[in-house]
Amino acid sequence: MAVEREERRGEARASDHRASTASDRRAPTDAGGLDGAADRPGALWEQGLAQGEQRLSRRPLAAAATGLVGGFDVMIGVGVSSVVAGALGAVLPRGLASTLGGLTFGIGFVLITLGRSELFTENFLIPVGAVIEGRRPLRRLPTLWIPTLLANVVGMFVLALIMSQSTVLGHHALAAGGHTADVLAHRTTLGAFLSAVLAGLVMTLWTWLGLAIRTDVGRILVALAIGFTIAAPSMNHVIVGTGEMMFGVLGGHSSATWGDIGINFLLALAGNLIGGTLFVTLSRLIQVRADS
Secondary structure, eight states: OHHHHHHHHHHHHHHHHHHHHHHHHHSOOOSOSOTTOOOOHHHHHHHHHHHHHHHHTSOHHHHHHHHHHHHHHHHHHHHHHHHHHHHHHTTSOHHHHHHHHHHHHHHHHHHHHHHTOOOGGGGSSHHHHHHHTTSSOTTHHHHHHHHHHHHHHHHHHHHHHHHTSTTTSOHHHHHHHHHHHHHHHTSOHHHHHHHHHHHHHHHHHHHHHHHHOOSHHHHHHHHHHHHHHHHTTTOOOTTHHHHHHHHHHHHTOOOOOHHHHHHHHHHHHHHHHIIIIIIIIHHHHHHHHHHO
16 A cells, blocks of 8 residues: 555656646746847747736736836936036037947936836837737737826926936036937938837837847846947937937927927837837747748
8 A cells, every 4th residue: 555655646746747847848938048048939929928918918007107117217318328428528529429428328228127117119029919919909009008108208208307407417418418309300201200110120129139138137238239229320219219309308408399399209109110010020920930
């Protein structure tokens, strides 16, 4: 009898081990491992779908709270880069100073990455993928997109209002912010739209890379790189660009108007959607289907 009981225990342990192993294989890969040792595209896509389902299950208030903090984070990056560009502008040509200041803008993206806040354009890949794959209904997208977008803008406006006071960041930072706002405002309609397409592509690529990266150090480096890619050429990102223009207008060093901000917002929104969903989400879906 004792021998039989021991055999049954051994069989039960073996069964539990097999079940655990099978569960591990089914579970989407997350943190752990080395950067560069990423899964096949299909595994990354599946991991993204799981995250997309979670995001689409949020209540609008939760999405708004996450978006509000994301707006704060972006404006911190705008403020830091404006301070650096303004200081360098005293000794360097304005264009070069602005480009070098863009090296520090990614600090805002680092805060988003490590603090788990969110920008509207981060929801073009994995939530859309979850809808395409039938994991969540299409009607869930607006309940995620709209609160996040509005909260991003509100968060940026609050910090832009604070930072635009002359004694907070200083004259040189306000002048640098005004220059960036003018660059965005003075583009042609076509130029603003095409720049927005590129910005949407870059930001959605950041989301994809975030699925592949396994360490916080890797995530920080990619956030800094993406931040510089967006800031250096003043890409027309609906969140970043709106924050930069609000800061420039409120600081009194830009010729842009609130009407310019509104028009640019709509152009950036359309371009970002196309660049993110068509250029990245659709291409990754095709890649995954072809690889499976």
